[in-house]
Amino acid sequence: MMLRLDTHEGELSLIFSHNNVKIIHNRKVETVPLPKVSNKTNEPPFGGQIVFETGSILTYLQVRNEIFLHYLGDTWSFRRKERELALAGSDSPEIKSPMPGKIIQMFGEPGKKFSRGETILILEAMKMENAIKAPFDCKVSQVLRAQGEIVQQDEPLILLDKI
Structure with missing residues (x-):
């Protein structure tokens, strides 16, 4: 799993593997070994805990595009990179609005198939057009909002079935 984050010191990338995390910051790469995991609890969709042997x-919590980590008495917060938000919930059957705006084009309709990365709809926000793309190969099961509608951040727009 890989996360790209914005911090007060610039962009930070975390690449998690089975027994370590690779941290990339300012073109420096550091590998940190992780203890073996003895238990993991998820509290979807916002957080959970990882208990090491x-x-x-390690406790984690996500609030919108901000991630909070608490480990060994220290707490950190990070913001997900905006470009990562479109595919952040790639296992979720919902396409949610990443920001408040107006749907100016709707390509999704029930039964229509999309490949990963194809544009499902275009959302206008702050006079900019944002293409909302399919997070995986899918078929539209239900369209919840129509072209021309004003939507709020995190509002479900379309339901998908994974192919």
């Missing part, structure tokens, strides 16, 4: 606990 050492007894230490």
